[in-house]
Amino acid sequence: MRRSCVLRDSGPQKENFEIFGGQFQSDYKEPCPQCAAVNWGITDEGRFYCKACHNVIEKTQDVISDEFAHNTKIQSISRGLKRKRGLDKGWQWYVCEGFQFILLKQAEALLTLGICSRLKDEVLCNFWRRYLQKSKQAYSKTLAHTRSRECAISENSSNGSEWPTDLEDLILDAPSSFSETEEFNFAAHSRSISSDTDASDTTSVRSGSLDGMSYLRPGQKGELLMSMPMTLAFCYMALLWMREPVTLVDLLRFVAGGHVPYLHVFDQFPEEMKLFGPDIRIFQVQSLPSYNGVFEKTHALAAFLDLTCFPPITEKCFLHPNILCIKYLMEANLPDELHNWTARVVKKTELGDVAFLRFDPIAKKRMVRYEVQAAALIVVVLKLLFLLDDRYEWLLSSFVGKRNKKNKEDTPWFDFRKWYKVMKSALDEAQKKVEEERARYPWKSEMPLFYSKENKWVVCKRKQMLVSLQQQFGKLVGSLQAVKKQNPSSFQFNWDEENTDMNCFLGHSLEGVMQEKGKSFTTVNPRYWLGTVKLCKKNGCCRHWRQNMKI
Template identity: 55%
Template sequence: MDLEEAREFRERCTQCAAVSWGLTDEGRYYCTSCHNVTEKSKEVLSTEAIPNTKIQAINRGLKRKKKPERGWDWYVCEGFQHILCQQAEALQTLGVSPELKSQVLHNLWRRYLQKSRLAYCRNPVYSGRRAAAVSDDNPSHSGWDSEPELLSDFSGPSGPSVFDSGAESQTDAHPRGPLPSSKASQSDMSSVCSGSLDGVEYSLRKAKGTVKMTVPGTLALCSLSLLWQREAITLSDLLRLVEEGHVPCVNAFQHFPEEMKLYGRDKGIFAVESWPTYEDIYRKMVEVATFLDLPRFPDITEDCYLHPNILCMKYLMEANLPDEMHNFTCQVVKMAGLGEVDFLTFDPIAKKKNTVKYDVQAVAVIVIVLKLLFLLDDNLEWSLSAVAETHNEENKEDKPWFDFRKWYHVVKKSFDEKKRKLEEARAKCVTSSSCRFAGSFLGLSLRT
């Protein structure tokens, strides 16, 4: 190093007492006699003063964002809206059309808020007790602003709309914002053991003629949206996606923003400790569709995925059954009238409600065909299996006959393995959820 730059430093070396200094690449003084490096460094006004100097940044540490003490003032319906957004985005990631969220689910949710008098009406149910605390000059609200496309006014393209049955007449000419911000006092907030503004009130509300939204109810809305779009996802497919973790449901509240805290009654509203069942979701679908006065859904035609002929072919392939059985399933569907458009199309407000479990119906048709071919009396199917086994051994070069016994053992082994994994996943999910809930309640009790 250039010794001229270090001449101004006149202190003695602590090791050898010499006064002969140089500069390191980092700008520190070192003794040229014993090579001792001091902690002192030269104040550099220009990097050109020291050739090849390395400019080193001092990491002072990242400043952590201070967590909000209270968070947002939010309502229960905003929590359900956040879950709906998560579910719609998950389905869109899996390949569902973007219109499912931006158009169909948007309109269904807005219609529910209106029919439940939570928003888009003249006198929302929340305004009675907190009329003095609601600020009309601030129509925006924290939770809604994060997903404006779900509740913004939408003018869809020409074609059927879920608002065609006339419920729009109940709204104002210029509908107000979903839920204005509340300026409830801190004492009022602390008196309620809930992170949401209306958690306790929502839990106790028992209005006749109103369908209370639940977490399984959000799946019902998603399933209705899929049915309206005639997407290639049945209700059983949707529940499978939920159990595999592709569509949030059981622990969806864990993805709430940090500002939307869950306390007390909120956990009972948004925490789901068990997997939803097919019958529960289907019953909720019919209940919600009837409550919303939804019109007749788009027709289920022969080229639609939900038509029994297409679903039967799908399930025959998944069950590893012979393709030739599809001819028999088509004949059963035709003879029973199960493929008629009027029979298949979902119409919740007709005088005689027309609701069909498309996937269950297709499986039932396959079972009927198996019954017609093999009788399934625990005798004939095994006798025919013995005949098929003998024929296949004697004619190995020909196309093999269907061996019911062999098919049964292969399918049963696969089914038992899937069932075991599913039960383990359910038990793990319930256990982890219970631990989280217990920890949350314990933390809440310690704070109070």
């Protein structure tokens, strides 16, 4: 059990803490299970406590000497402080400040991954300020910190001038960086809110934050409340605005790998920000976010902020389908020649137009799922070349396999069956590794969390027992070397030609599925199979579909 107390004595009086039963406590040399220090003292109950971290253990002192000096001044750790210090209650903070701290940590993590430094202070910080203004949590004349009762506005914040409504004017008056905004908000709230108000004390008992109770209630119409998946929506929206080479799939993969803080990020909160009661339901998550969930929240967030049209995505941008197709062709270990066909499909379907790829929240235009679009283009090209009807591609693979055996010196033709077996084995192995990592993932936080004041000591006691059992099992099993976290990469597979364990198909030829027709090459497969859907051939149209027709 950890006691929240501070030893105020120093100098010669410090030795009095070590006297109990007539002898000095220098015979117990076991390290502290909490901090591994060997610096023990005795409480008034006769138990050992660590003077470094104030951790009380179950071991008690055996009294050896019966002689006891009654006039000796003995000071010891009491069972509890009669008057709590102001630091024990912590800061009076709002939920939005907790999310602001999380956004700051996520932005710093993205910077360590190589993202441009402008993303934190120039893009993400301005999006956050605009959200605070739109939701009337800051930068507004009428603040809405609590939704169950009206908050009184101090006289200093409403004397004469109104808050600016334009984002550009808002940025000029605000701090210049995300870190300064965080420090400014924490300092402002700690000074402006009086510690003598009964309402604040009541709220602090039920929740660590001032508006934790009201935050879980149904929001007002048109209100977009913050949540943990919403923090990733802010990050993805900032990445999309900067046109960084990070897709939403990559961002979620970095979150799952622990490179971007998401799970248990509240463990990094300052010690003065106490997490209690309803705050746990707000900041604690028990699962990884889904792609569709973060995508929909990003679209709703951009509409809520009334953002202008995002920067255009040209052919030189990473999110353009031509560049994304190159990445996914390399990831899928497919021949390089397929990129020529994906580029032709992009040009034919006009999926690479700037007007189509550009996101415009004011026009209520839907966002493009860039990685899904690129993967779909590759599937369409594979169907154009190999039909993929579970018959044609296997017959073609038999023909290509015989040809490659006869002509081993020439450039090998792409064998669909061989590629399928290699990819199936690699995907199964990768999926098994992901499941093993997911099973070993510590879903519970290291910091003990409790919803009420009554079960606080029960939770702390259980946490102490759990830590003790883990240490005992660790001694039995032996010290295991911690697995070093690998640096994240945009590619999950390494199809190196020098690697003998895996077959690389990047340099294979598509001659087996191509035929020369005039001055150009066309596919051997004349059809495009899609179940009951067929291309419309009327007047040379190849962009419309005719339903319910047999192939």
